[in-house]
Amino acid sequence: MNKLTTLFTTTLLIATAGLAQARDLGPDEALRLRDAGTIQSFEKLNAAALAKHPGANVEExxxxxxxxxxxxxxxxxxxxxxxxxxxxxxxxxxxxKDQMDD
Structure with a gap:
């Protein structure tokens, strides 16, 4: 029983560790980072993406x-x-990353 508990706990920790590594940022935080110069402007980032695919439209x-x-x-x-x-x-x-969506 003790080995089963240890295995379950280890699996749970590994699974949740991956989730904690990425987090979505809201608009207010994104604007704060842009204004602080931590990230580039959204216009500049969109332009870089569109330069790879001329004529495309940003959907999301x-x-x-x-x-x-x-x-x-x-x-x-x-x-x-x-x-x-x-x-x-x-x-x-x-x-x-630049890949075609399936």
Whole structure:
């Protein structure tokens, strides 16, 4: 019984540790970070994403903090109707992920 309790506790800790590593940031916090110069402006980040997919439209954006790093997530839809999921480092504007959505 003791081994089962230990296994359950370990599994629960591992599962919740992953959840605690990423958190969504609300608009007020995002604006505070932008105004403080911690992250780039949303216009600049959107422009970087759109430069990779000219003619696309931004459909959704989200700012998260993952492992102490600010990640700007952007969903784009290009002229052919293809959806793209992108992640940019919100501090530098570097593209971290650019993949077609399934």
């Amino acid at each position: 954006t989200e700012l998260e903090e993952e492992y102490g790093r600010y990640i700007y997530q952007v969903e784009l839809r290009d002229e052919k109707g293809v959806q793209w999921d992108m992640e940019l480092d919100a501090s530098t504007g570097a593209i971290l």
